[in-house]
Amino acid sequence: MAATTEGPPAAAPPRRSDATRAAIVAAAREQFAAAGYQGATIRSIAAAAGIDPALVMRYYGNKEGLFAAAAEFDLRLPDLGALPRSQVGAALVSHFLDRWEGDDALMALLRAAVTNPAARQRMQSIFATQVGPQVGKLSGLPRAEAAARAGLISSQILGLALCRYVLELPPVLKLTRADTVRRVGATVQRYLFDA
C-alpha cells in the first residue's frame, strides 16, 4: 500500500464537508426561492438540508454569505447568432422558460431581489454582463441603443416570469408553452430588430 496509516494520498482528500456544502446551497436555493430572503431562515435551510444550523454559519459565515453562494447564477445563453434571424426572439423566450423551470436559482434571485439590496445588485450585474452584451452582438446596434433594447427585453421576460411563476396570474398560467413562446417571442423579436 501507499501508506500503512491508510487514507487517501495527498491529492484531493475526500472531505465529507464538500457534500455538506452542496446540500446546504441546494437547500438554500430552495428556501430562498420559496420564501424570499427574509422568509428563508438559517434554521429552515439547515432543516431542509438535514444538518445542524451551526454548520451553515461555519461554512458560509453569515446569511449574506450563504445567499451570495446560493445566488451564483449563469443564464447559459446559447449562441443565438447561429439561428435564422427570424427565430431569435422565440428562441430567447424558450431558453428563459427552460432556465426558469430547470432549477430554483432564478426564482430565488427574483424573490430575494425585490426586498434585498445585495440580491438586487446581483440581478443588475447579471443583466449587465449576460443579457446586455448578447443583445448588442445580436442587434449590431450602438452601445446605448442596444442597452435600451436589452432593458426592454428584460422587462418583458422578467415580467412574464413574475406573472407566471411568482404572482401566478391565472390567465398567464393558462397560456401553453408554445403560445407563450410565440407571442412573447414576437415582442422580443421586435425589441431586438425593429422599433
Add this chain to the structure above:
Amino acid sequence: MAATTEGPPAAAPPRRSDATRAAIVAAAREQFAAAGYQGATIRSIAAAAGIDPALVMRYYGNKEGLFAAAAEFDLRLPDLGALPRSQVGAALVSHFLDRWEGDDALMALLRAAVTNPAARQRMQSIFATQVGPQVGKLSGLPRAEAAARAGLISSQILGLALCRYVLELPPVLKLTRADTVRRVGATVQRYLFDA
C-alpha cells in the same frame, strides 16, 4: 347652544381617531412599499406615523388586517374607448406610469405580493376585476382570448414596473418617459389588437 351637555349632535361625531387611522394607513403603505411585507414592522410603521405601536393593533387587529387596509387599491383606468384606437396602447402605459409614480400603493402591493400570499391574491383579483374586463371591452374578443391578452399585457407592464422601480436596472432607468410610453405602448397595442 343646542344642548347644555355640549358636544356634537348625534350625526358624525368628530373622533380624532379618524386622522390617526389615516396616518397609520399612509405610513403603512410607505413602509410596505419600501421594505415589503416582512420588512415593514408594526413598530416602523407606528414610528413613521408618529404614534404608538399599540394603536396600530387596536385599529387594525393585526399585521394582516393592516396590510389589507393599506393594499386597498383602484387602478382608476380611464375610459380608453373614447380614444383613437391607435393611441390606446400608449395611453395605457402612460396611465400606469402615472399610477406607479403617484403614490406608494402599487409599489407596496408588488413588493409584498412576491413573498406574501394575501398580497399575491390581492394582485390576482385586481388584474381579474380591473384589467381583464377593460381589455375585453377594448378588444371586443371572446372572453378566453381577451383574458390571454390581458395576461400578456400585464406581464409587459408589471415587468416594466419591476425593472424600473423595483430592480432599478440602469438601462431601464435611462429610458425617458416619452420613449418608454412609445416603445412599450407599441407592444401593448400589439397585444390588444394584433397577434
Add this chain to the structure above:
DNA sequence: GTCTATAATTCGATAGAC
C-alpha cells in the same frame, strides 16, 4: 383614545464540547 409594560416567539450569531 393613547400609551406602558411585558408575554411569547423567533431569529442570527457565538462559544465550546465531542
Add this chain to the structure above:
DNA sequence: GTCTATCGAATTATAGAC
C-alpha cells in the same frame, strides 16, 4: 467536522393603567 447550548436582539401581540 458536527452538534449542543445559549445569548441578545427583534418581532407580533396582549393586558391593563391613565
